[in-house]
Amino acid sequence: MDHFLYRDGALHAEDVPISEIAAAVGTPFYVYSTATLLRHFQLFDDALEGTDHLVCYAMKAASNQAILKTLAQAGAGMDVVSGGEYLRAKAAGVPGDKIVFSGVGKTADEIRTTLSGGIRQFNVESEPEMEVINAVALELGVIAPITVRVNPDVDAKTHAKIATGKSENKFGIPIARASEVYAHAATLPGLEVIGIDVHIGSQLTELEPFELAYTKVAELTEHLRAEGHNIRRLDLGGGLGIPYTRANDAPPLPVEYGALIKKTLGHLNCEIEIEPGRLIAGNAGLMVSKVIYVKSGEGRDFLILDGAMNDLIRPAMYEAHHDIVAVQEPAPGVEQQPYDIVGPVCETGDTFAKQRNMPPLTPGDLVAFRSAGAYGAVMASEYNTRPLIPEVLVHGDQFAVIRERPSFDEIINRDTIPEWL
Numbered sequence: 001m002d003h004f005l006y007r008d009g010a011l012h013a014e015d016v017p018i019s020e021i022a023a024a025v026g027t028p029f030y031v032y033s034t035a036t037l038l039r040h041f042q043l044f045d046d047a048l049e050g051t052d053h054l055v056c057y058a059m060k061a062a063s064n065q066a067i068l069k070t071l072a073q074a075g076a077g078m079d080v081v082s083g084g085e086y087l088r089a090k091a092a093g094v095p096g097d098k099i100v101f102s103g104v105g106k107t108a109d110e111i112r113t114t115l116s117g118g119i120r121q122f123n124v125e126s127e128p129e130m131e132v133i134n135a136v137a138l139e140l141g142v143i144a145p146i147t148v149r150v151n152p153d154v155d156a157k158t159h160a161k162i163a164t165g166k167s168e169n170k171f172g173i174p175i176a177r178a179s180e181v182y183a184h185a186a187t188l189p190g191l192e193v194i195g196i197d198v199h200i201g202s203q204l205t206e207l208e209p210f211e212l213a214y215t216k217v218a219e220l221t222e223h224l225r226a227e228g229h230n231i232r233r234l235d236l237g238g239g240l241g242i243p244y245t246r247a248n249d250a251p252p253l254p255v256e257y258g259a260l261i262k263k264t265l266g267h268l269n270c271e272i273e274i275e276p277g278r279l280i281a282g283n284a285g286l287m288v289s290k291v292i293y294v295k296s297g298e299g300r301d302f303l304i305l306d307g308a309m310n311d312l313i314r315p316a317m318y319e320a321h322h323d324i325v326a327v328q329e330p331a332p333g334v335e336q337q338p339y340d341i342v343g344p345v346c347e348t349g350d351t352f353a354k355q356r357n358m359p360p361l362t363p364g365d366l367v368a369f370r371s372a373g374a375y376g377a378v379m380a381s382e383y384n385t386r387p388l389i390p391e392v393l394v395h396g397d398q399f400a401v402i403r404e405r406p407s408f409d410e411i412i413n414r415d416t417i418p419e420w421l
């Protein structure tokens with residue numbers, strides 16, 4: 001459920017007409033709904049009720065500080081995957097002891113930044129990284145709390161580019177080597193081993209891969225405890241999928257996911273951490289774009305939009321489907337017609353949808369890409385010297401620009417010319 005609905009024939013974000021935002025900020029832009037963000041966070045928090053837990057929003061999904069602040073004020077921690085994300089979370093007011101640092105290639109500089117600024121834990125991905133965290137901790141005279149990310153070798157049954165839990169993926173250490181790696185960690189004086197971490201992929205639409213992975217984590221917990229490690233926190237990653245089409249089979253609900261966590265891991269008396277990103281932000285955001293031209297081709301019509309692959313790369317990168325709706329609600333019974341919906345960038349990959357049925361549209365009409373809140377704005381680029389598009393946050397009947405569209409001068413003046421030219 002989200003808060004983007006038609007009212008009196010016009011698509012709204014909560015109580016604000018999308019067309020009003022478009023008039024104020026220009027197109028294209030991203031718009032997020034506070035109520036939807038909070039609702040999704042709350043679903044996870046409620047799903048783990050009765051268990052000692054922290055929902056750490058995976059901020060790489062949508063990292064605007066206004067979004068982070070909205071979630072942090074509701075009690076969320078953050079999962080960060082770079083030193084930059086850490087600093088952004090801190091700037092949004094998130095305390096270090098609610099920030100978890102994940103990611104396969106943490107540099108010594110990033111480790112120094114996060115360890116000196118305060119961190120809840122490092123999710124360690126390899127033994128060489130463990131050595132560096134130890135060295136930096138000793139240099140700073142602190143102890144670094146760590147979990148080790150294990151790779152449970154399960155098939156997440158998702159798109160290959162976002163599956164992370166098979167043994168051939170670059171993530172974590174093979175679960176079969178966990179004993180050895182934990183024994184090594186225990187010898188390093190700058191580290192305190194507190195738990196286990198696992199994250200098997202993104203946009204999972206079934207519970208079974210989670211069940212396989214979490215069952216392996218439960219066995220590993222008992223095994224490591226028997227070997228003398230004080231395993232007391234389990235970080236279970238993110239990855240629960242969202243419905244990208246309204247026709248689609250619905251992915252499992254957070255409450256079902258929570259019940260699975262309790263069933264597989266509840267008896268261990270560990271603190272549970274989860275790191276959802278997509279499910280919190282995905283359906284809480286739209287990308288709104290304007291039709292520039294309608295072009296008739298050989299046997300097909302093209303809708304050419306002012307938004308492009310640099311603004312929303314998911315269709316080009318993951319063959320992702322986004323529902324695209326007209327901002328002006330089509331009159332009942334209006335006949336739909338198929339369009340290829342494309343952006344202006346000079347690449348055939350700049351195609352959002354092929355032969356998509358839409359009501360008849362004309363230049364100037366607005367369309368909204370649904371489910372664009374996660375991995376949308378954060379993956380945007382300035383390819384073709386197209387400015388990063390603004391982000392807007394709606395709260396009831398209010399809205400605010402939370403990232404401005406840069407001017408062309410700002411973009412162009414970022415280049416510096418060497419003195420020999």
Ligand SMILES: *Cc1c(COP(=O)(O)O)cnc(C)c1O
Pocket residue numbers: 058060061079081102103199201202203237238239240275276277278279374
């Ligand atoms: C990307 C990522 C997440 C979030 O995944 P979603 O599919 O957005 O829920 C959580 N944890 C880690 C380690 C990640 O890399």
